Amino acid sequence: MKKLSTRIVSLALLTSMSVTLFAGCGSNGGTDADSSKSASSSGAAKSGPAVELTVEVFDRATPGYKADDNFQIKWIQENFGKPNNINVKFVPVLRQQEVEKLNVLMASNQAPDISFTYNDGIIYNYVKSGGLTDLGDLLTKNASNLTKYLGQTLLDYGKFDGKQLAVPAKRVIEGCFSAYIRKDWLDAVGMSVPTTTDEWYQVMKAFKEKDPGKLGDKNYPFSTFVDPNNINWTTSMLLESFKQPISEEQRMTLPNWVIPGFKDGMKFLNKLYNEGILNPQFALDKDGKQYEKDVSQGRIGFMIHNYDFPIRVTPGLLSELKKQVPGADMVPCDPFTNSDGKHPKMKYNPNGLYIIVPKVSKHAEEAVKYLEWQSKPEVIKFLQNGIKGDQYTDEVDGIPANFIQNDQLSDDKKANFTDLALIVNGKEFGDPAKNIQAASFGYPGFEDTFKKAYDISLTDANYIPHFDTVIEAQAKYQKALSDKEAEIFVKSITCKPADFDKTYDKLVAEYMKSGGQEIVDEKLAALKKK
Known part of the structure; x- marks a missing residue:
């Protein structure tokens, strides 16, 4: 087999799913x-x-x-x-x-x-x-x-x-992903911005136990939501950090659900849910609107999303948070580390x-x-x-x-x-430094935050593979597998810890039988032709 293609696509975090990505916003x-004078097409009107x-x-x-x-x-x-x-x-x-x-x-x-x-x-x-x-x-x-x-x-x-x-x-x-954490909550519990997964977990436990926002049952140290087009979007950095090293062929063909280590990441989310760290209402939020409301009203201590999402003018989550909760602030952070001490994530x-x-x-x-x-x-x-x-x-x-x-x-x-x-896509001024500077101007009052979050989004970030041959099974089973992914995500996180293994294994097996294995086989065949 010839050397595998390393060309890539940005439209999904997960190899196994098609995701409607959020284009970077900002104004x-x-x-x-008078630029209209030079922007016209040449020649007289036809x-x-x-x-x-x-x-x-x-x-x-x-x-x-x-x-x-x-x-x-x-x-x-x-x-x-x-x-x-x-x-x-x-x-x-x-x-x-x-x-x-x-x-x-x-x-x-x-x-x-x-x-x-x-x-x-x-x-x-x-x-x-x-x-x-x-x-x-x-x-x-x-x-x-x-x-x-x-x-x-x-x-x-x-x-x-x-x-x-x-x-x-x-x-x-x-850049695609960054995480944000409530700085005022960190100050209240006497802790620093976490830089490793273990540090992050200790912070989340402190947020839950000490309830620095005095929110009671509305205290959500960490939250996510369920959108079939964007499964794992708001848990992406965490799950990527659990993946184990795999071959290029595996990386090109396997869905995340069966990549070694990914199940451990899902089990960690199950632990967070059952300990009350993960928002217990996340499965009811199908479009992320409640998620946005919870962030802007100060109920969430930590979030993963597009690197610029909280500081966008629309929906203006961080600006609204500062209005709603005096003294509140969220700062970019990059806490999740893999076995090599790196902070893996996907990028566009x-x-x-x-x-x-x-x-x-x-x-x-x-x-x-x-x-x-x-x-x-x-x-x-x-x-x-x-x-x-x-x-x-x-x-x-x-x-x-x-x-x-x-x-x-x-x-x-x-x-x-x-x-x-x-x-x-993105401000174009012909020079990378100018492009970043121009992009930062779209976040008035948060220019430095933008630059820090963008740096995080590129740290240890990788593309995902691209096939220039249509994978017919992927097109055929896209809708059914997207729905199945939502089911795996919700049920494996919300089940009792003792039931996690059998729940996850059963649902993933169903996923593979519902077209997942056909996609893997077709991708393998496509690679062998290269």
């Missing part, structure tokens, strides 16, 4: 209003009836902001649509429902000409069903700047069986979104031209930052700074700096 950046190009956009339910009608979209129409005789129509999809909605749109042949997802599982499904346009020739013909900007290595993440069936967005920020791979054109689209060429236009630096800057004086007030070393938050802007100036610059 940063800016550009001058004559004849205008072509309608439909483009998906995430609707993040920002109050007062219309995802399909705002100053950014009008700017796009003026600078790309009008010169090319194209009407660009945006199709909003709720962020929390993007997988389900896109599946419905694709099945009914109504998906936008430019669609996208972070989820590799559904991409495999679309590839398998022949539902995607091969963009290879169109990129060669119409997108020289785009292909140069992304580079061939990154473009290869969108290739399946030699066909360019997706355009991967460039991910600027690769170099590509972000999979941008796709459905096979039924009649406007694939226009779609590629739109992506090519988006590769202009002035376009990226405007879409990611807005206008100086409207969305931000200053620039530091050419980086927009001091942003005005959406809740302080009139509706006609509210912006979405995350989702409209499709070809790049």
